[in-house]
Amino acid sequence: MTNFDIITIVVLLIFTTISFFKGGIGSILSLAKWYGAGVLSVMFYPEAKQVTEEALGSSIISSGVAIFGLYIVALIVLWLITKVILLALSAVVGGVTDRFAGLIIGFTIGLIIISSAHYTIRATNNNNDPDWLQEGKTFELTKFGADNLGKVFSGDFSKMIDDFGFKTSEKIKNEISKDELSEAKNVTDGLSDPAEKDLNIEKVRKALEELKAEGLSKEKAKEALQKMINDEPNKFRSFDEEIKVDYEPLPE
Structure with a gap:
């Protein structure tokens, strides 16, 4: 045995x-x-x-x-x-x-x-x-x-x-993701006028810093902001332009 x-x-x-x-x-x-x-x-x-x-x-x-x-x-x-x-x-x-x-x-x-x-x-x-x-x-x-x-x-x-759909971990993950995007929306709403596509890079950095202060990691903050930019392209330039042009990474 x-x-x-x-x-x-x-x-x-x-x-x-x-x-x-x-x-x-x-x-x-x-x-x-x-x-x-x-x-x-x-x-x-x-x-x-x-x-x-x-x-x-x-x-x-x-x-x-x-x-x-x-x-x-x-x-x-x-x-x-x-x-x-x-x-x-x-x-x-x-x-x-x-x-x-x-x-x-x-x-x-x-x-x-x-x-x-x-x-x-x-x-x-x-x-x-x-x-x-x-x-x-x-x-x-x-x-x-x-x-x-x-x-x-x-x-x-x-x-x-x-x-x-009864996968608890996935459900929770999705809900947390919604919360992150909601926080991102609260921070990024009003950063630019719909007609003003050249969003100042400092405003993007400020948005990321505020998201990070809310408890999100830098990567999660960037993901949330990218989703906001993808959802409302008329308000922003491309994500690469907003994030990478003269972008100084946030401190870890």
Whole structure:
């Protein structure tokens, strides 16, 4: 028996045991609670960001407080809701059928986790299973899971997941990007008249410095300003002209 076999057995036992005592209904509600909290955090992030920004000012700190605060609040609310649901279903929770469903769900969760590890090992080994992995007693089981994960994460199915849009990190990244552009717009609005395309380079440098003071890195500030110039070409010369002509880089 290999070390990977031992890890596989331990993971399967842990998740199967936990889900057995939770039951099928409890296990499903638990998954829904954690995932739902993430989805709600992303959905209400823009509104929460406005509130924390007014209170804290700093863009980076307010973003962190907004997303983590939202997640904790959503988790507590969903925890209370799941408690109510479990009480309402108390007649069936903990029964033989519910416990059996919990076993299946727990085993499935454990298998997904350990198969993900198998899939990762394979991916880092030129998509081949190393010899030490193939020698394991649980190899066929985790290989089955890894093969199916490979199908899930490839082709149209993967695209469908991407299009569905519940990728929390990407959602947050997009919202932060919107905040940066909003700050850029606040700084750059009114810097030049629509008819005045020869925007003074010192004004551009001033805009970058103000963006940097708001907590954006120099590169993020330049990206935000470039986006503003691209969006409103009638107000500015080309980005190269605005940034590179007699431009003295900002201090790091």
